[in-house]
Amino acid sequence: MNKTVNQKAWFLVLPVLLLVAFSAVIPLMTVVNYSVQDTFGQNQFFWAGLEWFEEMLASDRMWNALGRQLMFSGIILAIEIPLGIFVALNMPKSGFWSSFCLVVMSLPLLIPWNVVGTIWQIFGRVDIGLLGYTLDKMGISYNYTQDIFAAWATVVVMDVWHWTSLVALLAFAGLKSIPDAYYQAAKIDQASRWKVFRFIELPKMAGVLMIAILLRFMDSFMIYTEPFVVTGGGPGNATTLLSIDLVKMALGQFDLGPAAAFSLMYFLVILLISWVFYTVMTTLDNKGG
Amino acid sequence: MDWMAWTWPTAIFFMVIASLLITFTVLAIKFPETPRRGVLGMETTRGDRLFITLLGSAFINLGWLGLVGAGQPYALIVCLIYAAAVFRWV
Numbered sequence: 001m002n003k004t005v006n007q008k009a010w011f012l013v014l015p016v017l018l019l020v021a022f023s024a025v026i027p028l029m030t031v032v033n034y035s036v037q038d039t040f041g042q043n044q045f046f047w048a049g050l051e052w053f054e055e056m057l058a059s060d061r062m063w064n065a066l067g068r069q070l071m072f073s074g075i076i077l078a079i080e081i082p083l084g085i086f087v088a089l090n091m092p093k094s095g096f097w098s099s100f101c102l103v104v105m106s107l108p109l110l111i112p113w114n115v116v117g118t119i120w121q122i123f124g125r126v127d128i129g130l131l132g133y134t135l136d137k138m139g140i141s142y143n144y145t146q147d148i149f150a151a152w153a154t155v156v157v158m159d160v161w162h163w164t165s166l167v168a169l170l171a172f173a174g175l176k177s178i179p180d181a182y183y184q185a186a187k188i189d190q191a192s193r194w195k196v197f198r199f200i201e202l203p204k205m206a207g208v209l210m211i212a213i214l215l216r217f218m219d220s221f222m223i224y225t226e227p228f229v230v231t232g233g234g235p236g237n238a239t240t241l242l243s244i245d246l247v248k249m250a251l252g253q254f255d256l257g258p259a260a261a262f263s264l265m266y267f268l269v270i271l272l273i274s275w276v277f278y279t280v281m282t283t284l285d286n287k288g289g
Numbered sequence: 290m291d292w293m294a295w296t297w298p299t300a301i302f303f304m305v306i307a308s309l310l311i312t313f314t315v316l317a318i319k320f321p322e323t324p325r326r327g328v329l330g331m332e333t334t335r336g337d338r339l340f341i342t343l344l345g346s347a348f349i350n351l352g353w354l355g356l357v358g359a360g361q362p363y364a365l366i367v368c369l370i371y372a373a374a375v376f377r378w379v
Contacts, residue, residue: 033293
């Protein structure tokens with residue numbers, strides 16, 4: 001790359017910058033201000049220094065929430081990525097059924113988060129929900145409001161239901177971009193189905209899969225509405241993920257200082273992941289695919 | 290501005306960041322540069338390196354606070370070394 005960068009074009013984004021300043025930057029600055037102070041309400045603040053950051057870094061509550069969050073993101077990635085690839089591999093490649101599959105699979109992606117939460121909240125109920133009722137009648141003990149495993153299973157399956165399509169659609173797009181010549185060459189070499197997947201399809205999908213992994217990781221790392229609607233973070237704190245815990249702290253307990261410190265650390269992690277995401281995307285773009 | 294609960298330390302913090310951003314913008318306009326490829330294997334400009342420096346410094350400060358716990362200003366020395374390393378090698 002011998003191209004010089006012309007930074008003057010950045011002035012054209014000034015209007016957006018002003019809007020973002022109003023809606024994001026100024027509130028974020030306020031959060032930074034909150035994080036070093038203590039308040040008892042009525043907009044009176046007292047200097048607390050780094051106390052809240054120290055408290056949060058030493059708090060089991062935050063680390064536990066982070067642990068649950070990482071576990072959640074890990075589990076859904078471990079299910080959604082292979083499942084998405086599997087679905088994409090088995091989809092019709094062209095014709096009516098291909099379009100049909102694409103439309104049907106996009107449907108869950110169009111449903112708002114709180115509606116997805118409500119659907120599963122009712123679906124899983126033992127008294128009126130189809131899933132809960134059936135499981136109960138089959139003699140399987142399932143109650144997501146009391147049993148930790150059931151609560152986790154519900155939240156994970158809900159996320160898989162909601163987002164596997166996204167991975168499948170991305171993987172499908174990756175598959176479609178492979179020229180037929182590759183498959184013909186593989187046929188001549190008598191490559192097995194596994195070898196075709198391993199040495200042709202997987203490398204060609206690597207770019208879109210990277211995007212899928214990062215998108216799903218980031219999205220699941222910030223998940224709030226769905227588990228909040230289904231389990232409310234319970235039973236106990238079993239499904240209290242980072243954002244649920246943060247809201248409990250900030251709005252439920254009105255601990256603005258610790259919650260501000262917590263959210264800044266949360267923000268830094270998200271910022272780091274977003275940066276990785278952006279870097280990977282632009283690197284892929286520069287490679288031309 | 291009362292509702293934003295300003296304090297001098299946070300105001301200075303943001304002024305430093307704002308002046309860094311302005312400085313780097315002016316630098317980028319006055320002396321346009323070619324992105325270069327460093328140890329991370331990706332192309333970076335001065336602005337990218339500033340971002341990596343600032344983000345990394347935040348984590349260095351948090352790490353210092355959590356692991357060492359005392360003498361927070363010394364963490365800034367680590368940050369400066371880190372910044373120098375980023376601008377030299379990344």
